[in-house]
Amino acid sequence: MTDVGLKRLPLEDLHQAAGARFGGFAGWSMPLTYPAGVMKEHLHTREHAGLFDISHMRLIEVSGPGAAALLSHACPLAAEEIVERQSKYTFLLTETAGISDDLIVTRLGPTRFMVVANAGNAEKDAAHLREFAAGLDAKVEPLERVFLAIQGPEAWAALSRAGIETGELTFMTGFEPKPGWFMSRSGYTGEDGFEIGLPEADAREFVAKLLEDDRVMWVGLAARDSLRLEAGLCLHGQDISEETDPVSAGLLWAIPKRLRSEGTFVGAEALHKEIALGAPEKRVGLKPEGRQPVRAGAVLTDEHGQAVGRVTSGGFGPSVGHPVAIGYVSTPLAAAATRVFADVRGSKIALDIHPLPFAPHRYRKG
Amino acid sequence: MTQTYYTEDHEWIRVDGDTATVGITDYAQEQLGDLVFVELPEAGRSVKKGDTAVTVESVKAASDVYAPADGEILEANSALSSEPALINSSATGDGWLWKMKLSDKGQLEGLMDEAAYKNHIG
Known part of the structure; x- marks a missing residue:
């Protein structure tokens, strides 16, 4: 304690x-x-x-005449098109389109936005946003x-x-x-x-x-x-990271259509290339057979024992009553929704590729 | 005449002659939280003191339970396959893990009695 x-x-x-x-x-x-x-x-x-x-998560206020421009440069986001009160799920990308954090950005007013950043990344995120702030007449202010x-x-x-x-x-x-x-x-x-x-x-x-x-x-x-x-939601540092990109993570829905082929946000070039070429692996839901959880880090193989992917989060789902996992498998296998296998302390456990979420979302969409 | 000993790894071992029943303590189940899966040993398997005999899985993580002494597994608590939460509700009763035949009762000497264990967990 x-x-x-x-x-x-x-x-x-x-x-x-x-x-x-x-x-x-x-x-x-x-x-x-x-x-x-x-x-x-x-x-x-x-x-x-x-x-x-x-x-532990951090609210960061981004404000000033250049606030929208700053966010549209730092994230694959059309910040100027967000209407007041609207929130958007977005990312900070590396130059190679790796996901350095996932964020929620809400427009508070004409020149003010609220950014919610993950605990472990918040300081890095604020510093990163500040790099662009000076040239754009915007202020980046982590809130207590x-x-x-x-x-x-x-x-x-x-x-x-x-x-x-x-x-x-x-x-x-x-x-x-x-x-x-x-x-x-x-x-x-x-x-x-x-x-x-x-x-x-x-x-x-x-x-x-x-x-x-x-x-x-x-x-x-x-x-x-x-x-x-x-709910099939990604944990940054496990299911998404600088080693994964929005294409393989299945998170392209969060990027406005226009920005999937144009735009000058950080990581744009690499992202556009990844979209054009297709990702070699895809994030999927995985349902282990039986009751034994398959945890993060487990290697996934096909029926011949060939490595085809990995588990990035795994545990037990109390509402669905069975073990649940998220991981990455090679794109052809993800599409075929085939069965894969993991070795857990010497036992071979079958996992079915399962649609996400495991428990239905019950959002109030109005 | 049975006697119960405790290990530093929070197992209890209830000894009756040269057989023993092993489980984890109430303190241990509290630390682990709700258990959802127990990997049980096969009867007939020989274990050495310190070997992993059982793995218990909580919602969050897997934890090993070690054999507190050398011997042969006689029986695993098969009720735990369908109801691992028995360990949470009754760690020292219905939630026992396995029974074993002890091959070296001398190994029990170094274990704690209940008073010493209570002191150990503070």
């Missing part, structure tokens, strides 16, 4: 009081589970509302906020009880409901839900109010991982 060198969440004392078990993730000491346990926390989120402390997610079919009702009305928000839109607050209808579970950044003092009051509600319980990072895995 007192790992040296790990950053501590501003609300750590609340998690301690709630009986959380902590572990290190992306340089942060994070609540992994609470006394209810990962299984109950996961299922509660799918049925009611799970409250997650995601303050508590960041919470409330996810599940009863999330909106719990927020309403706590005094936050969400009626106007649909999936992938966001706004600033109060000074210093940022709220979007989005998440990492496949459920309807919200992510809310707010000052620490407000957060303490807000969390207390939410937890008075029986529909709401704290949910730790372990269930956050099993929820996103069932």
Whole structure:
């Protein structure tokens, strides 16, 4: 609980009081589970509302006359075309079109955007964005906020009880409901839900109010991982990284059509080439046969024992009731949806290529 | 007359004559969290103290359970194949892992009794 060198969440004392078990993730000491346990926390989120402390992730405000131009250069994004309140899933790419982070960008106003960056990449991302800021009359400002997610079919009702009305928000839109607050209808579970950044003092009051509600319980990072895995959502550093690109990761949908063949954003040339040539491997869902999970790092082979891919995330899906995994296989195999195999401690386990998500998305699209 | 010993790796071993039942402690199951799969040993397999006898898988990770002494596996708890969560609900009862015949009871000398184990986990 007192790992040296790990950053501590501003609300750590609340998690301690709630009986959380902590572990290190992306340089942060994070609540992994609470006394209810990962299984109950996961299922509660799918049925009611799970409250997650995601303050390890970073809100970065990008503002100024050149804000849209900056984002359109740094990301494969048409930032000037994003309407106010709209959120877009996008990336920071390397020059070789590797994914150096995945982001959500929301337009707050004519010259202001909110960027949500992953914990382990946030400092690098802010520095990277700043490199372009000077020449473009824009400001890049990482914010000190508590960041919470409330996810599940009863999330909106719990927020309403706590005094936050969400009626106007649909999936992938966001706004600033109060000074210093940022709220979007989005998440990492496949459920309807919200992510809310707010000052620490407000957060303490807000969390207390939410937890008075029986529909709401704290949910730790372990269930956050099993929820996103069932939802087929990528974890940066595992399922996507600088070694993978949006084509092989199956994330081209996040890039506007026009930018798939033109544009001068960072990584454009390599991306256009990758699109034209086709990716040699593709990200797929994998369903192991039986009950034994196949974990990240497992090598996938075909029926002849030839290596054809790898597992990048794997675990057990409490809602679907079987093991689930995400990985990469060679493009012809991905298309054929064939069976592949993994060796787990000497046992050969068959995995079927399975459509993603494993658990249906239940977003409120309006 | 049975006697229960504990290892530093959070296993319990309940000894009755020259046979023993082995499982993980309540503390260990709490640390591991909800278990979803148990890889059980074959009856008849010989194990040496420190060998991996069983692997338990939680939602997040796989963890090995070591043989606390030399011997031969007599039986694995087959109920765990369909219900691994028995280890969470009853780590020292219905959630036992395997029974074994001990070949060197002298190895038990170095293990902890309940009071020492409680002290070990603080």
